[in-house]
Amino acid sequence: MTEREIKKGIKELSPIDVYMLLPRTNCKECGEANCMAFAAKVVNREISVEQCPPILEKEHEEAYGKLREMLAPAVKEIIIGTGNHAAKVGGKLVMYRHEFTYHNPTPIAIEVTDEMPEDELLDKARKAEGFSYNYIGREVNLDMVAIRSTSNDPTTFKSAVEKVAKATELPLILCSFSPNVMEAGLVAIKDRNPLIYAATKNNWRDMAELALMYNCPLTVFAPNNLKLLKSLAKTMIEYGVEDLVLDPGTFADEGLSDTINNFTMVRRNACRKGDKLLSFPIIGTPITAWIGEEAPKDMLAWKEAYVASMLMSRYADILIMHSLDGWVQLPTVIWRFNIYTDPRKPVAVESGLRIFGEPDENSPLLLTTNYALTYFTVESDIKSAKLNCYLLVVDTEGISVESAVAGRYLTAEKTADAIKESEIEQKVKHRHLIIPGMAARLSGEIEDLSGWRVLVGPRDSSGIPKFLSEKWPPKEE
Amino acid sequence: MNEKKEEKKASIKISPKLLELVRKFQEVELEDVDIEIGDLEIWLPPAVAVPPPPEVVAPPPPKVKPTTIVEEDFIPPIEEYPGSVLEVKLGATKGEGGSRRKTFMIGGATSPAFYMFERPPPHPPVVTLDVFDMKVSLPKAIRMHVQDVMEDTAAWAKLAVDKFGAEMVTVHLVSTDPLIKDTSPADASKTIEEVLQAVDVPLIVGGCGDPKKDVAVFKKVSEVAQGERVVLSSLTLDMAEAGLLDDVAKVAKNDGHIALAFTALDLNQAKELNRRLYEFLPKDRILMDLTTAALGYGLEYSFTIHERARIAALMGDQELQHPVLSGTTNSWAAREAWLKMGPEWEPRELRGPIWETVTALVLLLAGVDLFMMMHPAAVRTMKEVVKQLMSAGKARPEKIAEWVTVKI
Structure with a gap:
């Protein structure tokens, strides 16, 4: 070219x-x-x-x-870890999501230290691996464990790394600026292909040697200094290290502006200027929200949570985080799930009749729209309550209930047609349709057009199990 | 009873400061927040964008390993854009024909959001807090703070400004809804007059969503608030369809107000609505609401449409060069913001406001200029982050240089 x-x-x-x-x-x-x-x-x-x-x-x-x-992507794809859990990092094709799609969702590494008591250490590593949330029918998880050497002692670090490696199959990040400590950790997990964190202006030679010797990807760290970051990248490449990860430094409060700007400049240079020295994944460390601040724990976790989502929106390809709290990680993993979806994919699911559990001729018939998020939310509520029922998914062109009612994508005509097409009338004896609370205003018309009685259900599908236990079967009139 | 135990445990973990903001919110019910996902139109690029040349980074094995750092220059990647975002002034002082003591200029961006290395935004984004003209069902997290003023709109507005740091106030005239109280336009404008007297910040006047009624209400409100440069929220294509848009746009122009043009995640519709408004309103009297969906419920569509709109504006699309508003309050429509979900996801007292915070901050980075918000903790964080983002050059490398060994 x-x-x-x-x-x-x-x-x-x-x-x-x-x-x-x-x-x-x-x-x-x-x-x-x-x-x-x-x-x-x-x-x-x-x-x-x-x-x-x-x-x-x-x-x-x-x-x-x-x-x-x-x-080839604008940002090099790096592999961290091995086997089933190996994570692809970077590999970005574009700067903006709408230009194509973001690839390789940002792995979130949960931090542990080599000075944690053994039970705490193992507990946190296992919890990180066990973290799971069912979001619209998909399981979202955390991805890596980052082990920091706060002891700065090779033996202590080696022992902690060994323990963590045994406790979890997740890819690992080894964090120390001391080459001796780093080597002790690398020796312990030779075959796990961890990410080395990090080479700096002080230790780069030894870290480069270690990356070559153990054949591992290497982070270069130059806080708020892109000239140094680029120079270090160049030096590493000339040294023969091919798989790099860039850390321009994460400043969670003062300096947040510089953080966001450094990440943005690095990514723009990679995507727009063809700058090969900056065409590597970027690592963000929201964990630094916990450093140097005298503040209550939950305030620091709060800061860590929103910085994580901000950095993911501005090009972080990996994150290291301290807090494992559900309320911190939930918005983070959901936002990650969201921005890594393909903006070209429709957000509709197939319309038609769905069957849950083992419904019989007296089981309830519920109605929803074919907007994917609506559908999966309803589906997951029905499944987790183990309900036996029918769900009629009306084609609203992928629009949620409330908007579909307002925009006339969900109408009494469409509902009546959907009932007919679904052949539900041959499956159940009753003629009672439960519609979402948000579609209440369609009740009368649906009754007139379809001949079915309408029961107005809850506004949020989490209320379905309670609604059915109270209102089903319907009372004779 | 189990739940009580958890609450107790949670409250021990939460700091007094944050707890103060979120305390007692054990339950969040939200029934009046809309999540509007309209036509989602996905643009297929004619062909695929690919990055610049594939750089094969690995050089041939080095003959000599470097012994010193190989110095490279870094040049900030500055770009030029043919377009920029218009500046819109919200509120008017006495000298300008209104009675506000504070006014805000928003918009004016000449680069993507907070590209401080390129061209800093001339004006920081602004936060407006929601108040309602009747007692409405609110998340408990909010209700706790406004309980005493829920039946006095003016007092509510004053509280929002004095206590929660509202830079502006949005008065939602929900009671005008024919299906709720069907409050008359005259009574609704009386409420607005009272609020104008109670606070000295610019106002946004929110309708009930019924195009016909909103037009009637806006016309009357426009008259009593003449010269105040209030934002009418919102003008829609539905009004155009009902043949009512011209009418209300003319009134807004004559009385010196701002139109908020609302469309549902569709830039073509946004452009179309703006074109219709241009017939009556000067361009610097139009804001856009492109729709905000909650985190987990379509926020990525909002994020991407805002990024696209902003880039299109900078690239010279004049029909999209308006400052944008986000109804960030919609974040509470996400069940994760209020639902009881089991101990590992508690406390909800933090999960709720962090949901609003993340929704806001993600859109801040996509270029939103004006945020409608609700929770005091989210508002405070938002204002703090805006301040931080506006001040470049504050990073102190030594602060994080040794983060790897710091004990937490």
């Missing part, structure tokens, strides 16, 4: 660009109908170019090289 194109920044890549470099034999070995279809999927990042077996053969070596270059 030419210098001119680098300056131009983002360029449009079309399937043709990829197609021209493929073997173009339409062999179908990739499972696609032809090379053009394959190329379209490659461009959409739905499939990797390596899934074309012929391109990997010797004769296509040059074309394959060009394709890899053409498709």
